[in-house]
Amino acid sequence: MAQDYRFFAATRRRCFALLFEHRTRSGRRMETFWIAASLLSVVVLFFESSASDLFPNTPDILWRFGLLELGFTALFSVEYVLRVLCSPRKTHYPVSFFGIIDLCTVLPMYILWMMPSLAGATDLVVLVRLLRVLRVLRVLKLLRYMNDAGILWRSLMRARRKLSIFFGFVAIILCLFGGLMFAVEEGKDGFTSLGASVYWAVVTLTTVGYGDITPHTATGRMLASILILLGYSIIAVPTGILTAYMSQELEKGRAARSCQNCLHSGHESDAKFCAHCGAVLDSDRSQPVDK
Amino acid sequence: MAQDYRFFAATRRRCFALLFEHRTRSGRRMETFWIAASLLSVVVLFFESSASDLFPNTPDILWRFGLLELGFTALFSVEYVLRVLCSPRKTHYPVSFFGIIDLCTVLPMYILWMMPSLAGATDLVVLVRLLRVLRVLRVLKLLRYMNDAGILWRSLMRARRKLSIFFGFVAIILCLFGGLMFAVEEGKDGFTSLGASVYWAVVTLTTVGYGDITPHTATGRMLASILILLGYSIIAVPTGILTAYMSQELEKGRAARSCQNCLHSGHESDAKFCAHCGAVLDSDRSQPVDK
Amino acid sequence: MAQDYRFFAATRRRCFALLFEHRTRSGRRMETFWIAASLLSVVVLFFESSASDLFPNTPDILWRFGLLELGFTALFSVEYVLRVLCSPRKTHYPVSFFGIIDLCTVLPMYILWMMPSLAGATDLVVLVRLLRVLRVLRVLKLLRYMNDAGILWRSLMRARRKLSIFFGFVAIILCLFGGLMFAVEEGKDGFTSLGASVYWAVVTLTTVGYGDITPHTATGRMLASILILLGYSIIAVPTGILTAYMSQELEKGRAARSCQNCLHSGHESDAKFCAHCGAVLDSDRSQPVDK
């Protein structure tokens, strides 16, 4: 009995090391496997969505894609169950960011398979499509294996106050110009509501410029020119703010990496030798843990 | 009588503290109230402008929105009257930036309500629309509560000379290329006047690129390519100028914030503790004034 | 006789001071006059080009604009003749940049007025239009009065080698992707020739994105995405280069401005007082020369 328990505990620990720790050799092999599986499932999704165009002569193509999808859903379901079972604190993983993502990418398929009547309901077509498209979130599983993605996130978090002030300011400009254009363009040429006008202002101020809504009166064109040139001056402010914080974060990363021989710090995160004494630097993930 | 006067004066002072000073606890509650009211009135405006699309089955929807509008206009009228009455120098508030904004967002509705014939006049339709849209200026009321918005404004003011030189230069380029394209494209494909050509040049140089007016001759396309690549080189100049001034302003803000314990300055404006001695820093607005 | 000559010489010197030197008080008045005249003539040009739309009920509107144009051409002709006559070295002004501009903006009208048959020739319509549009060059007369425009020009000159390497590299990318898209899109959807494909590549790489030529095949869209993301990485290189040189030029301008009281240098070009000792700084153009 105690033997049994100890065996379970050891299996769970091994399982945990395999799934959550990427520093072990077999853990890294698992990592590669899960990355490949996630990427492949998303690629399959892309082919599925334009299946009738790509394979016009294969009538049962959607059925084959359904089979593939069955496989991927089974695989990711097993992954989810294993992750829930082997995490030491049961309640921690299911409510974490990745736990929710992992659940969201398998649950919709079960809902769709259990309620076949849903697929036929004409007034729920958007919901069904959304449930099917949720599988695209599998691409977020890759974030788990991107060690440096945190820099962008931390920079965003630190810059959020300045960015929110800036975007508040931009929102006010957008409302103003959207309202003015709505009045000036007399509701024609796509300026049919305040919402559409503000959408036009977003598309214009950021220099995207689709051209689906454009001013045609002389006054409207002058207003648009002013908005463009005004926005043109303030357009790089958020990137300036973010770049400043990101370079600070990158500096921190360098400072935290020091040589174990001469204690010299400030090495690039992809450096292999100490720039000061030539000793081999510990790589980020070079300490094999499993025996 | 003197009692009366003193009571009025006290009420006015209290009223002034409530409306103009945001450092008191009740003043901050009022601030939250006015921010919510401004935001809500603008959101209602957006829904009103596309009411017939959003609620097609409610024939009296515009009447209901009119009722809501009545409420908001009454509220902001009361705010305006109170602000005029309780400001110590009577002539200061009505001619200030916010005084004019506050007036502009209530006055048009009174004009429209008093002159119902206006709404039916076909040749004044733009004017009526403009009067109605002026309510969107209520979004500017929010500027009053954005403490850091001044940085952008001060940076713009300090950089105005360099920016105006740059935009003068850009204006000359725009006129030149607009004129050339007007001659080359032979008045076709939207290049119907010098004004339209210069509008095309603005849209092109700033990389907005709507596509409503595009060159179709080989010469025109070569000219457009030159304009694009030329503008491409000078496009970041205004942002460079503005970013430089803004970082100076941000530095000033940091320098002005110093610890009351060790007199160490240079703290981030959202720091809560002194980075040097660990003492609690005064937050920007933590001094309650009202008792 | 000598009296006469001396009188002429004095008049010429006075005339030269009025037209070429902007540091005298009357010279600055003349400057304001010429700036206003240039601006006004260009504004009139804009109104003329869309006269039939703006004034549909005035049949003789083009005749009136012709009269205005007669006035401006006379004025600028007088300016040109005076400038030629009063410049000390006769051959210097007519071959200078501004001399050629001044000539180009009056000569076309004389050609058009002398050869009325030209306006009716159907196969010369582009030439006539070009001659008429050349008047837009009058906007370049303003450059004469923009003291700081030289900074942009000098920066461009100093950065020309790096910029030309960069644009050579960009040209190679444009040719490559233009050629590939021409082959892939099978000559449809606007990709009718190599030239049109390269024009598409310019419009795409610089994020202008008109949308008049767009890929419709899956391969074409993937190629377009690669071009966009590739170009996206190198897009800010020229602005980076230019901004670096411009900030150097601006620094030079600051270093060259020093206080006459304490010899402290490094003042902003729009500073009025020395930041070090508080003495009044010489403004850029404050030394009246004429008595």
Add this chain to the structure above:
Amino acid sequence: MAQDYRFFAATRRRCFALLFEHRTRSGRRMETFWIAASLLSVVVLFFESSASDLFPNTPDILWRFGLLELGFTALFSVEYVLRVLCSPRKTHYPVSFFGIIDLCTVLPMYILWMMPSLAGATDLVVLVRLLRVLRVLRVLKLLRYMNDAGILWRSLMRARRKLSIFFGFVAIILCLFGGLMFAVEEGKDGFTSLGASVYWAVVTLTTVGYGDITPHTATGRMLASILILLGYSIIAVPTGILTAYMSQELEKGRAARSCQNCLHSGHESDAKFCAHCGAVLDSDRSQPVDK
């Protein structure tokens, strides 16, 4: 016999110096010749592709362009053979970057001329077009003579890790928003497949904004606005990274250039005199090798 061999060896060495070394005087003349030939062949290609529009009255224009093409192909074939023959290590040049390019720009024409039936095959029209367009790669021959192009390449190589993390992050955002828009827009207005939706997301996030695929529902427009403003914040990150590395590379180039008189280093790569002692600096390519 030995005489013969020595003559061949000398000829080969001379040939090598002419073709591969650009520091000799005659080598530089050859360089100019090959640059001109490459440029001219590409220009001819452009004219050929729109020949029927440019010369509508010349029925045998394509035949004439074919003759020109014959000349260029012969010239570049001779160049390729000479380069292969005179390079010291036979296997090195044909497998190098430029060797492959040189081959790719002559081989397709031989294939097309040897298999005339290919040009008529309707199902191989894309392949034939691709073979013809491969000649546009001749523009890459110019890279051989751009000494400073290496800076951009080296910067790209050094920044590849950070850039790939960033583009991985962008790819995830693109997939997410592409999937959401595909679900929301209900497969209409060009959002026909996941691939098309991601293509739209690329075009939108990078502010290209063709406008061939645009959202028309209110939810879709709000999602698009969020994507635009989100992308707007992270848009300059890659340029920031690349610019930082490029300025480092440019600094290196300066540091490597030192005066032979006073050993002062840090000169601009286009400086002609030492900024410290005034001595003439060695220009980059001023050491004539051939006698």
